[in-house]
Amino acid sequence: MPTRRYTQQARAQAADETRQQILEATRERLRAAPTEPLSVERVAQDAGVARSTVYLVFGSRAGLFEALGRDLLDRTGFRRIADAVALPDARDAVTQALRAAAGVYAAERDVARTIYSMWTLDPDALRGAFETVERGRAEGQERLAERLHDEGRLRAGVSVEEAADVLWIVSSFETFDQLYTGRGLDVDAVAARLAMMAQQALWA
Template structure:
């Protein structure tokens, strides 16, 4: 390996470590002060970097939130939802993706709840984080509703558009948190309730 390539690798590793420290500091700050607007100065201080470094790495506060949204999905096992949604029977795909989503939401519930609640404080800043999470969810529910209809599993009184809206509500963090936090259910019991909601609202009668 040439000296130049080695130096480039060292710099890349250092950049990744800096990015990770900033995101971890942001996550800790959101947990510690969920009702406060996020301070870039404080995040930088907690991460042990200059304030300007945060902007060099992420571009803006909105860019920082967007990166956090993607990082949360990656760290909490979002791939499990993707894998579940690809199951050959659409009903199994709905059931297993709801169970996987409950695990994802529960893993970072405090941070997720803070991000959602910050919409009223800093909508422009958190918009990127919302879009990272919700864009994929919206597309996924449309596809799932279409699959239920295509496979003959959708209730005849429910249109694909209506099924999409129902799945949108059932798969939301807000619905999950109403049961998980509001009702004090475990992640497993919350998932079971959500699966029951989907089955009763969407499944075609058997026989």
């Protein structure tokens, strides 16, 4: 029995290592060739596995992108955003969530930029990755908007729906990258600008 258990553990570890090799090869391919369509065959070659192994592990090209999206969130500290959203004061939650989001975006900016750019060209393949990230972001901003309203922090005349729309914009990768890359600001400066936008638009 111990030998069998050891064999199962070794197989599980090997499978996880293969999965991580493929994900790392995917990230590196997106960094190295951001304007080229992602080739599963090239990813497999870079990862040192057979093309069929990629499909065995992830099911499809879309499945690979979805797993990549989840992996990026885990690697870049997405937990910090969730922790910030849970702060007791909604204003602090918004400010700290934007700061955490800026750090997440900056950690894998090149890969994120490529994925967002590819979305317009290959939406079917990217749908899973986008839903993984954007559905959670939308729900989070809606909850924060409701909390601002419930705590009496929302500016008069601004509805919960309008507040959620503002938070959606200021928390987006596109807005972050306009400041980070387009304006050349560092992460802290970007976070401060995003927080200022939210405060001036929404705070009572």
